[in-house]
Amino acid sequence: MEPLARADWFKFRSVDFTQLDALEDCLEAFAKRELDGVVIRQVYPEAYMREISSRIERHEPPFHVFPRGADPHKARQGKHLYGITLVAADRDLPEYFRVAEGFRVQCRDLFRDGADYEARLKSIFEVLGGGRSVELPRNPDGQGYMPATIRILPSGAAIDLHCDNNLSHHPSYAHLKTVCDVSDQLSFFLTLNAPGGGGELFVYSRRWSDSDDVGSQYVVSKDASLVEGCECLALKPQPGDLILFAGGRIYHRVAPTEGTRPRYTIGGFLARANEGRTLYYWS
Ligand SMILES: O=C(O)CCC(=O)C(=O)O
Ligand SMILES: [Fe+2]
DSSP: OOOOOOOOTTEEEEEEGGGGGGGHHHHHHHHSSSOOOOEETSSSSSHHHHHHHEEEETTTTTOOESSSOTTTTTTSOOOOSSOOOOOTTTHHHHHHHHHHHHHHHHHOOHHHHHHHHOHHHHHHHHHHHHTTTEOOOOOSOOBBBBOOOOEEEOOOEEEEEEEEGGGGGGGGGGGHHBBBOOOOOOEEEEEEESSEEEEEEEEEEEEEEGGGOOTTTTTOOGGGGGGOOOEEOOOOOTTTOOOOOOOOTEEEEEEEEEESSEEEEEEEEEEESSSSSEEEEEE
């Protein structure tokens, strides 16, 4: 992570993975809006991220590709996912839960010779949650949600301006809302591969308000004029760095990547249980 100017409208902390204890219980500060983001550097060694990225490049293991039907080799030309998000699954939740089951197994395979991704993230969230238990949510049939998705941005691809609170208005969130409080959900992602240029996460001083919700347009591509004149910061994490930020309430986007190296990140969302002291993560 490159050094970053502090901004009073984006309160963040940055620590090395070895100093994780410094962030103990920091989710309380997120809830009180005293903290907007944290960067945990070198959650994995950079060399291991290179190995993971070359597996992703080879589509190994053969993750489900979204949009479905895209040839993973040809799909390099456009933004795509390994796995599927709740909103991308739209109303086909049986498909979502099928993909989720396979993804968890394949993700273990992807990290087979290092620290397991899901286990490592859970142990980090336990510290950040001040000892709360951390669990994958399950639907009434006992099927687990997607623990994360892998976002692949080849050269020139971007993630347009959005706020993740907007996503939780989608009908596919109906069950999840009975389990956890998805308003002001947090976003997390681990950088696996950084592009040669561009690909910064831009966060804006503009906050979400429910009046920003535009009917059935749930996801990205909010009108850029929403943040015209707002202040912004560019975060540029390095491979192995984990970012956790208040993506539910803070407008953000990923700038177009430049150069031949694609941008790979793996991540999802985090929220507190409606009851009890559990944290849930999903994508
Ligand atoms: O950088 C990424 O992979 C996605 C960032 C994002 O918009 C999010 O995690 O909510
Ligand atoms: Fe987001």
